[in-house]
Amino acid sequence: MTDMQRMDVPLTVAGRTFSSRLLVGTGKYRDFDEARAAIEESGADVVTVAVRRSNLGQDPDAPNLLDVISPTRYTILPNTAGCFNARDAVRTCQLARELLDGHNLVKLEVLGDQKTLYPNVMETLSAARTLIDDGFDVMVYTSDDPIVAQELESMGASAIMPLGSLIGSGQGLLNPDTLALILEHARVPVLVDAGIGTASDAALAMELGCDGVLLNSAIAHAKQPVLMARAMKRAVEAGRDAYLAERMPRRQEARASSPTRGLITE
Amino acid sequence: MHVLLNGESRQFDDIKTVAELVERLGLAGKRIAVEHNEMIVPRSRHAETELSDNDRIEIVHAIGGG
Numbered sequence: 001m002t003d004m005q006r007m008d009v010p011l012t013v014a015g016r017t018f019s020s021r022l023l024v025g026t027g028k029y030r031d032f033d034e035a036r037a038a039i040e041e042s043g044a045d046v047v048t049v050a051v052r053r054s055n056l057g058q059d060p061d062a063p064n065l066l067d068v069i070s071p072t073r074y075t076i077l078p079n080t081a082g083c084f085n086a087r088d089a090v091r092t093c094q095l096a097r098e099l100l101d102g103h104n105l106v107k108l109e110v111l112g113d114q115k116t117l118y119p120n121v122m123e124t125l126s127a128a129r130t131l132i133d134d135g136f137d138v139m140v141y142t143s144d145d146p147i148v149a150q151e152l153e154s155m156g157a158s159a160i161m162p163l164g165s166l167i168g169s170g171q172g173l174l175n176p177d178t179l180a181l182i183l184e185h186a187r188v189p190v191l192v193d194a195g196i197g198t199a200s201d202a203a204l205a206m207e208l209g210c211d212g213v214l215l216n217s218a219i220a221h222a223k224q225p226v227l228m229a230r231a232m233k234r235a236v237e238a239g240r241d242a243y244l245a246e247r248m249p250r251r252q253e254a255r256a257s258s259p260t261r262g263l264i265t266e
Numbered sequence: 267m268h269v270l271l272n273g274e275s276r277q278f279d280d281i282k283t284v285a286e287l288v289e290r291l292g293l294a295g296k297r298i299a300v301e302h303n304e305m306i307v308p309r310s311r312h313a314e315t316e317l318s319d320n321d322r323i324e325i326v327h328a329i330g331g332g
Contacts, residue, residue, distance in 0.1 A: 025332025035330060050331025051299075053272040053324065060292035065328050081331050091304065095326050098299035098306050167332075216332025 014137035025216025161193035170197030206239025
């Protein structure tokens, strides 16, 4: 394969360049060892973490996630999971920035309710504006609404991250057509965040032209997380290559792949 | 001194600053972030940030999440 054919630019978010288009979470693993092995196998550069109250009754010398997933090796992407209003999300990001010595890249998610974990778009927009004004680079988990995506982009969001289906549902992409509408206009990276269940879901997101995929449960809740991490890595790469290669047109009728002349039956 | 620490009512004696509180909790040098009455206290200012009765303190760290 020539260099021309392989030519691609790396994923760049807010001026940071990443070699992998797969971003992974650190939640729901059996233990730190499993998390470390799966994340390593995934090849991800960007790794999400949650920010929570320290359990003050616990042994303060117990290992810390950031000892296992080192901020010197990975780009840590703190999230605002569990926040249901803009104010809590902003506070969480400010705590995360302090926690990570001024690192200002965050994943904003403001949820609507416990049942659906669907984004609350009004609160999300409000928090995004506050955070951007405060100097954060904000990757925004949002609904698959192309108008909201444009609004976020025009206020300065660093990446738009629509859901493929509900968080943790593993239903895959229920909305390829609306994702395509977002992709058509976006000038910042668009990453599918939430809903990926297996490798083909991630590949489809990339084939649609998404700039990346963020997932957690699909790896952590697979029976063999490390193997699924490898599958996801390959799926994202394969989907990206397929997108760049530009697929053949779909046809209603058959078209033979073998020559129709020279048959022994002629 | 009484403080609301991570949502829990706690009593501490002989503590005047955020740095002393963090030390008392065994968290000195750990990867944490501290909020004092909803204002971030940068690590560099833990020692000079004085506590008052009924202050609200949040101490957080990173855990697994997606």
